[in-house]
Amino acid sequence: MTTASPVPTAPAPPVGVVGLGQLGGSLAAALVAAGRAVAGWDVDPAAREAAAARGVRITRELAGVVVLAVPLPAMAGALDGLDVAPDATVTDVGSVKAPVLAELAPVLGGRYVGGHPMCGTERSGHAATDPGLFTGARWAVCLEPDTALPRWLRVAEVALDAGAEVVPATAAEHDEAVAAVSHVPHLLAAALAAAAGEAGPLALALAAGSFRDGTRVIGSDPAFVTAMVQGNAGPTAAALERVQAQLARPWPELVAAGHAVRAAAPAGRRTVHVPLDRAALLALGRAGGAVTRRLAAFLEGWVPEG
Numbered sequence: 001m002t003t004a005s006p007v008p009t010a011p012a013p014p015v016g017v018v019g020l021g022q023l024g025g026s027l028a029a030a031l032v033a034a035g036r037a038v039a040g041w042d043v044d045p046a047a048r049e050a051a052a053a054r055g056v057r058i059t060r061e062l063a064g065v066v067v068l069a070v071p072l073p074a075m076a077g078a079l080d081g082l083d084v085a086p087d088a089t090v091t092d093v094g095s096v097k098a099p100v101l102a103e104l105a106p107v108l109g110g111r112y113v114g115g116h117p118m119c120g121t122e123r124s125g126h127a128a129t130d131p132g133l134f135t136g137a138r139w140a141v142c143l144e145p146d147t148a149l150p151r152w153l154r155v156a157e158v159a160l161d162a163g164a165e166v167v168p169a170t171a172a173e174h175d176e177a178v179a180a181v182s183h184v185p186h187l188l189a190a191a192l193a194a195a196a197g198e199a200g201p202l203a204l205a206l207a208a209g210s211f212r213d214g215t216r217v218i219g220s221d222p223a224f225v226t227a228m229v230q231g232n233a234g235p236t237a238a239a240l241e242r243v244q245a246q247l248a249r250p251w252p253e254l255v256a257a258g259h260a261v262r263a264a265a266p267a268g269r270r271t272v273h274v275p276l277d278r279a280a281l282l283a284l285g286r287a288g289g290a291v292t293r294r295l296a297a298f299l300e301g302w303v304p305e306g
């Protein structure tokens, strides 16, 4: 049996967060609380002040693991004017991965490892900072064929320290998956709300739980949602077509099919130990599992069961 003891590893590198809004401000605060050394920068002085008050060292000089937490259209230029250590690993929290990989890999090469925490609210800006935002959330950390595993691990450790569980996936796999569970739901929420708006004030006055739950995300910043769905246009259009095909089914059949997915959801989790190996990690992600901590020579995680 393998002994599960914490690893005596090199001290965790510092983390630099670029963009201290909802995601970046929350990550910086969570990492400070976890005892990591955190530096950060934002173009907005108010965001810098709020982060400094939470223990973030405000500077343009960043090293260790540098996390880009800026809006998607700002990703490509996010490091402009910053002094980033030449050996730093750069990651991001952008909601789409293939376009950011296409922008950053030519500049950063193997130093770039994409990421995406599956959390956040419809609020934005530093006032939405919540150090508990990542607790228990899934955080995709991308493994491309040329990703250096030690750099992947550094990024995974940032996500774990913030309280998240790490899901290994390629950028393309990630984009296809989130099209179905995030980007299409954003479009459907907008469609539901627009149709209810056309139905008139009586309908809106009677709207209750199912309408509220189905449209919660329409409060998100429209620029954020637009950048997300357009940045993942191909997979999102394909996922939307699958939803349209579902809607064309006879209603009793459709309702039963949706309920069956819920009813078949795994009831439990089985703990697994995974070597630090690309194929093994990707297999864990494809099985619906996640990494929860790093141990001596391997990673501990779980896969769905039951």
Ligand SMILES: NC(=O)c1ccc[n+]([C@@H]2O[C@H](COP(=O)([O-])OP(=O)(O)OC[C@H]3O[C@@H](n4cnc5c(N)ncnc54)[C@H](O)[C@@H]3O)[C@@H](O)[C@H]2O)c1
Pocket (backbone or CB within 6 Å): 018, 019, 020, 021, 022, 023, 024, 041, 042, 043, 044, 047, 069, 070, 071, 072, 074, 077, 078, 093, 094, 095, 096, 116, 117, 118, 119, 120, 121, 122, 123, 124, 125, 126, 224, 228
């Ligand atoms: N909001 C969500 O639910 C959510 C969830 C997961 C991932 N994301 C991703 O996280 C990223 C940030 O989203 P957010 O919701 O935190 O946005 P936000 O608007 O709350 O914060 C963005 C911050 O970046 C700063 N900024 C903009 N350009 C900059 C630059 N060039 N250099 C430094 N700072 C800059 C802004 O001043 C702002 O403080 C986006 O890429 C988004 O796709 C968002």
